[in-house]
Amino acid sequence: MATRRRATLLLSAILVPLGVVTLIAMVLLWPSGDRSSLAVANPYATADGVSFDSGTVREVGEADCPSSQPTVDAGGTALTCTIAYTQPALGGEVIAVEVTPELATTNAVEPGDEIRYLNLANVIQGGAAPYVFVDFVRSVPIVALAVVYAVVVIAVARWRGLRAMIGLVGALVILAQFILPGLVEGAPPLLLGLVGSVVIMYGVLYFAHGFSARTSTALLGTVFGLGVTAVLAAWATDTAHLTGVGDENAYALVNASDELSISSIILCGLIISGLGVLNDVTITQSSSVWELYELAPNTSGRRLFASAMRIGRDHIASTVYTIAFAYAGAALPVLILVSLYDRALIETLTSGELAEEVVRTLVGSIGLVLAIPLTTLIAVLVVKAVGPKTTGGGHVDTTHAHQPDEGATPAVLASEGAGTLAPGQRLVALGDRRARRAEGEDA
Structure with missing residues (x-):
């Protein structure tokens, strides 16, 4: 607990100023709410008598x-x-x-x-x-599905699941009240998307997972991933000429106001689209490092990083195609239509109909992949910097902190005296010792 408190103080020195700057930027970018310049035809408007x-x-x-x-x-x-x-x-x-x-x-x-x-x-x-x-x-089936979803989440994740759903509602409020009106009024899309996403992540992560060193570490990695995604999105939107002119909704927006830019909307969308998966992987990596460290506090930083990255690589392998298939499912009608055209594969993937989805997948995946090693590195640096200390200021040497009892098994000897064991070996040793205690033996 003392280690976690020190880690929280160290991370707060970084995250508190970052949060203050983000809030100031949000106040400066907050939309006025004036939509007098818009002229959007309402498809649900009716004439008198209709x-x-x-x-x-x-x-x-x-x-x-x-x-x-x-x-x-x-x-x-x-x-x-x-x-x-x-x-x-x-x-x-x-x-x-x-x-x-x-x-x-x-x-x-x-x-x-x-x-x-x-x-x-x-x-x-x-x-x-x-x-x-x-x-x-569709009111009845959608409301019923939402109720079932809420019941399942709360039943499995309990209070944390409830907090996550409340955080999601807050995130949607920021999207509806800050990001969307800002885009309508012509605010800088890169800054708007980045500020809005960081505010959402601050609220969602801390509200759902609580204030802890693990959450703060994940938040730092998430902010880094968002920064990478924002830079890549800005470059890709301009270089790949993502104008959105092939979408009928884009035509309606272009004709609605001179201040609206479809490229700006696409850029902001690229930043927001990766929030959910990015949050998932950074939380996982942060928790992995802390669990490994608490099982084997004498493990070197290099070895701790390598062990956590083995978990991270598995996560990368699964989430990369998760993003791809999620976007493919959303654009399935377009994929079917384009597949019927007699065109080469490279022309199909780079066509105006699919280019936005392809770029969104690639940009989100790059930000995701780079966020994993950085989150892992931050977590390792934090846990090693704030680990257990002796009164003299050095790290506690637990290699020979306890003398093993006579007759102890090799696993117990390893768990109590071998500081160079890998985290997995120490976990096995710990399990062996607990099993013996459960049988009433004096380990």
Whole structure:
């Protein structure tokens, strides 16, 4: 405990000034909230007399499209489409909701579904479909899934899991109230993303894992990883010409305001995208070093670093393809579409449709990989600098601190007298000694 207190003081001398500077930068960059210069068309805005209503589907079938009534009146033939006969949530008779052709081909609308539809009955009299399908009502399944998630996390991780979820809510608040409005107002994306990410990591790590030397060590490694990711993201966004012009949402943003820059949004997104995995690996490395040190405090710094890095390499091997597959899953429709084009593989991967995902994967992975050895090095330096001290100022020599009892096993002799054993050997020795004590023997 004394070692951990000294380590906390040492790390606080670095992290407290860094936190103060970050908070000052956050105050200076805080958005004004003025969106008067924006002109974004709301797709859910309606004209007078038109409304979005909801209801329950009672039956689905094929019938003449209400929207083809003008064609019929002109002597033509009515088109056939899918009709969802729906009971309005506000009551009344069952109505015929015309399902869009794209959705009808998937047979996604079924009896019992809750749907939202556009009500045009008050403005269109027999000219077109007065009720048009808009979307499904997904409130119940999503809320149920969120409740199950919360129950599982709290049941397994208990109070730490609850704190982690509360920290996630806080992180989303910073994203919604600081980063997104800042991008809208044209704040520097590199500084905005870095400051916002550091603030999120300060809050999430300390709130979920508590104030400790391990958490502080992980935070230092995370900040370093964020710095590397930010520099690489800035370089890659410019060099790879990530403009985002292939996205229809990007077009909408470009036309909304002259202050918005899609490249800036992409740059900030590259920084934020690696937060979760980066936090995971730095916490793991920090905990590994402290556990190894407390099992074998006489282990040299070089050997302690090598042992922890063996764990880190396994973590790198797993998280690198975790990031790749996570992004691949999110962009699966685009991957399928691009794979159907008759293009070379290198052209496909560097095309405008996939370039952003590829760069995001590479930038996040580089920051992740470099954060692991640095976090490990910081943790080793801290534990060796603040390790057990004698009253004379030197490190405690525990090599011959206790004389073994006669008849002790070689494992016990090793655990009590061999300061050069590897951490794994000392752990086996410790387990042997505890087993003997459990049997009532005097070790």
